[in-house]
Amino acid sequence: xxxxxxxxxxxxxxxxxxxxxxxxxxxxxxxxxxxxxxxxxxxxxxxxxxxxxxxxxxxxxxxxxxxxxxxxxxxxxxxxxxxxxxxxxxxxxxxxxxxxxxxxxxxxxxxxxxxxxxxxxxxxxxxxxxxxxxxxxxxxxxxxxxxxxxxxxxxxxxxxxxxxxxxxxxxxxxxxxxxxxxxxxxxxxxxxxxxxxxxxxxxxxxxxxxxxxxxxxxxxxxx
Numbered sequence: 001x002x003x004x005x006x007x008x009x010x011x012x013x014x015x016x017x018x019x020x021x022x023x024x025x026x027x028x029x030x031x032x033x034x035x036x037x038x039x040x041x042x043x044x045x046x047x048x049x050x051x052x053x054x055x056x057x058x059x060x061x062x063x064x065x066x067x068x069x070x071x072x073x074x075x076x077x078x079x080x081x082x083x084x085x086x087x088x089x090x091x092x093x094x095x096x097x098x099x100x101x102x103x104x105x106x107x108x109x110x111x112x113x114x115x116x117x118x119x120x121x122x123x124x125x126x127x128x129x130x131x132x133x134x135x136x137x138x139x140x141x142x143x144x145x146x147x148x149x150x151x152x153x154x155x156x157x158x159x160x161x162x163x164x165x166x167x168x169x170x171x172x173x174x175x176x177x178x179x180x181x182x183x184x185x186x187x188x189x190x191x192x193x194x195x196x197x198x199x200x201x202x203x204x205x206x207x208x209x210x211x212x213x214x215x216x217x218x219x220x221x222x223x
Contacts, residue, residue, distance in 0.1 A: 027065055029055040031079060034072050038120035043073065073124055077134050080121040081141060084114055088145040095152040100207050103153055104200040107146065111173045142170060154207045165206065172199055 033055035037046045048069055052062040066072040087110050095103060115122065125135040146166035151157050176195055 035120040
């Protein structure tokens, strides 16, 4: 799809922002149902009628808030970005005082959580070239936030290197996703534990751990 078509989709009919509490709750129910249906069926197969039924919303009310499936998809992507910013705000509030091991676990766990809870959004963007602008935008936000967290933890870390490290950590998430699938070759939990250790040792080699930030014992990683 060319850039003109992409721009047309992204500029399409916009979702209506609710002002009353009932409307806010209704939109939340619609977005939740939209996430579930798209995660199960994919964007192309998902229908507004099914999303309306799943959210127990009259089809007319659904179209009042979301004039088309594209506007719902954009709302889901924007919602995912808001979640991403919020979870990193939480990490950043305590990043400076965390040990390298704890920081490593928090980053890996946070990225995994975002990947799991935002399955519909990720499927939407990965499977459709027309959403490439939104996909690159989210990737850029994730890299920026990871790099910022690293520099809050270790202020002396060079900005460009922090960005490179963020890219490595983001790619490690793809590895984690693959290792989460049980196989005959080895233990799922064992492989994830090794990835966790690899992630920690990589960061420990780069981030000087100040006195007083003690390493904690290694916990088991669930699949």
